[in-house]
Structure formats: structure tokens, C-alpha cells
Amino acid sequence: MPHDHHDHDNHLDPMEARTRALETILTRKGLVDPAAVDAIIETYAEKVGPRNGAQVVARAWDDADFADWLARDATAAIASLGFSGRQGEHMQAVFNTDRVHNLVVCTLCSCYPWPVLGLPPVWYKSPAYRSRAVMEPRAVLRDFGLELPEGVTVRVWDSTAELRYLVIPQRPAGTEGMSRDALADLVTRESMIGTGLARVPA
Amino acid sequence: MHGRVILNQPDATRPDAPFTEPWQARVFALTVAMNEAGHFSWPDWAAVFGRHLKGARDGAGEYWHAWAAALEEMLALGGVAEGGEVAALTRRWQDAAHATPHGQPIELENAGRHRHG
Known part of the structure; x- marks a missing residue:
């Protein structure tokens, strides 16, 4: 040949x-x-991705003691489910309520809680998101299709190389009695960063 | 879809894929490995990376270019690898690629070899 x-x-x-x-x-x-x-x-x-975080959220919805622990010491509570390690050494869970909606950003670079969410999506790393999330969070949320009621305060958390945040979205209505696995399926990555809400069951 | 206005998706089929090219995964993992081995702290890394990111525009490509430039700076600062050494070895890898027959793995040892010689 x-x-x-x-x-x-x-x-x-x-x-x-x-x-x-x-x-x-x-x-x-x-x-x-x-x-x-x-x-x-x-x-x-x-291997590592937002399904881990979804399990944390589902457990918090379903287990008040765990939710308390998560609020007090998120690092330990999350580690108890097997999610720990790089970029998750110091975690803080921030809980959405009827009055407060939490939004996470890293204005410096792209600090992100790897053990529970994996690596950040492209938009999280973009200069537009990093600058606008702090200056005009409601406009950013609207870009994601999320319009919050007037009375809700948006609280923006700026991640650092030392402290990472996980948003605990509110549990959707109509989910009483659902299994933890089924609940976890409603938890999107966006809902754990704050650019979305948990899905309502079909 | 969410967030059209600020989204800039390089890969429409897997918009959430952390890496769109193999070198991005490699340079990411090299950085994590160096941090883990104690050659630099993550806060020090984040400070240098953040500075490189300032000039970057939207898009995954620019993000990873800034990442690679930041790693090179960390290695230069730590006395691990100077820019000249990196540039010379980069050229050697490109020579090796040219000297390697298609379909065979590119090995650094192939640099300087004449394929048809």
C-alpha cells in the first residue's frame, strides 16, 4: 500500500x-x-454534579432536624451525606423563604461548591453574570425567567475561595408524601444557585 | 431555556458541559493537582486567576485561556517553570505533532524526527 x-x-x-x-x-x-x-x-x-446538591435539598425538605443542622453547620451536615472535599471545605446553606430569595455569585472568578454542584455552568463564569448579579439581581433573575413578587428581598452572596454557598430553595406545593428521590428530581441546579426555583411536580 | 440574555453557549448540544475541549480539562486538573500537592493555596490561586479573568470577555474559551495564563503565572511565581521554558516545550510538542504519522499517538520524542527521511 x-x-x-x-x-x-x-x-x-x-x-x-x-x-x-x-x-x-x-x-x-x-x-x-x-x-x-x-x-x-x-x-x-x-461523577460530581448537581444531583448531589439535590439530595441535600430533598433531605432538608423532608427532615427538619437535618435542615436545622444544615443551617448551623452546613459543612458537617453535607459531609454526612458523603459530599465533601475540594471547594466544599467551608459551606454555608442559605434558605429561601416567602420573604427572602438568595442568589449566589462569585464576582472575583468562579468560586463554586464543587462537592454538591460539580463545576459551574458557562453562564456562572461569564463577566455579565458576575457583575450584574450584584448590581441588578432582579434583572438577572428576569433573564432566567424568574419574576419575584414585590415583597421578596433578594439577598446576593458573593462566594470566595474560602466560603461557598448552597441555596436551599423552597419546597414546592403539592409535594406532601413524596419520597426523597422524587423530591430530589424537582431540585434543579439553577434553584441551588438562586437563578431558578424548584420544579413543581407534573 | 433559562437566561438567554447572559448565556453564551459554545456547545449547544451540551450547554452545561464543564469542558468543551480536552486541554481545558487538563489545565483544570493540573491546577487542582498542584494545589492539592501544596504548591499553592486556593485563595492565592483565586486572586491571580481573578486578575486574569478581568480582561476576559464572555464565553468558555476566554475563561479557560485566562485559567491557563493564571496557572503559568503561578508556576513562574513559584519558580517551577519560566515562560521561556513553557514556550520552548510548546514548540517541541508542535514539532512532535508534525513529525508523527496520522493515526499514531503524538509523543514528545517524535519532535525533530523526519517522517519521510
Whole structure:
């Protein structure tokens, strides 16, 4: 067979090449283990996500003692369900009520509670969201299709590298007697950041 | 859909995917691994990353470019890797790609090799 692969010159995207260069340097110096890097990617690309947070919320809806614990020491209460680790070392749960709606942002970069929500969605990292969430939270909420009643106060929480927030949305009406799993299905990622509400059962 | 006005979705099929290109996942994981190994604290990282993000516009691509630039700065600050070393090795990886027959894994050792020679 004549070989014709010169028609298919391999090419690395500049950022791909740059990242490989960084990894090569760090690996050669023994500072990182490529297998550990692979494991981190697998964790955040596939394993950890907002279903974890949904379980926390469903439990809080269904178990008043747990909700109290969550309010007092969110880090410990969340860890008791098996969700702990990187970027979840110091958690605070903020509870929505009829009077207060909580909204979470990171104005500096993209601090986010990884153990319960995974990595942040694109919009959370955008300069528009990061600046507008503080200055005009109601307008931001309207962009997400959320119009709050006049009497509701919007409280904005600015995450830091040290303290991460999880919004506990209000339990929707008509969910009495539902199992925790069924309740968790109503809890969206947006509802735990504050840009949405929990879903009403169909 | 939620949040049309401030959304900027690079990948309409998986708008919530944390990474849209493999290098983004890699540079993310390298940063986490370096933090975990104690080479820098997360607050120090966030301060440098936040500064790089200031110039970035909307969109996942710019976010990850800022992330990569911040990691390079952290490594330079820590005396782990200078910019020149990174640039030289980047070129070597690109040479290796050109020297590697299509369909075979790109290995750094291939850099400088002449495929048809």
C-alpha cells in the first residue's frame, strides 16, 4: 500500500500544545502524577454534579432536624451525606423563604461548591453574570425567567475561595408524601444557585 | 431555556458541559493537582486567576485561556517553570505533532524526527 499520510499532517491546537508543555514540565519535575490528573478530570467531567446538591435539598425538605443542622453547620451536615472535599471545605446553606430569595455569585472568578454542584455552568463564569448579579439581581433573575413578587428581598452572596454557598430553595406545593428521590428530581441546579426555583411536580 | 440574555453557549448540544475541549480539562486538573500537592493555596490561586479573568470577555474559551495564563503565572511565581521554558516545550510538542504519522499517538520524542527521511 502506498502511504499517503503526508496529506494528514498532525497538528496540535496552540492551547493543546501549551497544556501538554505544562504537564510535561510538572510531570518531569515530579510535581504531579499524570494518573492523578486523569482521576481529577474523570471526577469533575463525569461523577460530581448537581444531583448531589439535590439530595441535600430533598433531605432538608423532608427532615427538619437535618435542615436545622444544615443551617448551623452546613459543612458537617453535607459531609454526612458523603459530599465533601475540594471547594466544599467551608459551606454555608442559605434558605429561601416567602420573604427572602438568595442568589449566589462569585464576582472575583468562579468560586463554586464543587462537592454538591460539580463545576459551574458557562453562564456562572461569564463577566455579565458576575457583575450584574450584584448590581441588578432582579434583572438577572428576569433573564432566567424568574419574576419575584414585590415583597421578596433578594439577598446576593458573593462566594470566595474560602466560603461557598448552597441555596436551599423552597419546597414546592403539592409535594406532601413524596419520597426523597422524587423530591430530589424537582431540585434543579439553577434553584441551588438562586437563578431558578424548584420544579413543581407534573 | 433559562437566561438567554447572559448565556453564551459554545456547545449547544451540551450547554452545561464543564469542558468543551480536552486541554481545558487538563489545565483544570493540573491546577487542582498542584494545589492539592501544596504548591499553592486556593485563595492565592483565586486572586491571580481573578486578575486574569478581568480582561476576559464572555464565553468558555476566554475563561479557560485566562485559567491557563493564571496557572503559568503561578508556576513562574513559584519558580517551577519560566515562560521561556513553557514556550520552548510548546514548540517541541508542535514539532512532535508534525513529525508523527496520522493515526499514531503524538509523543514528545517524535519532535525533530523526519517522517519521510
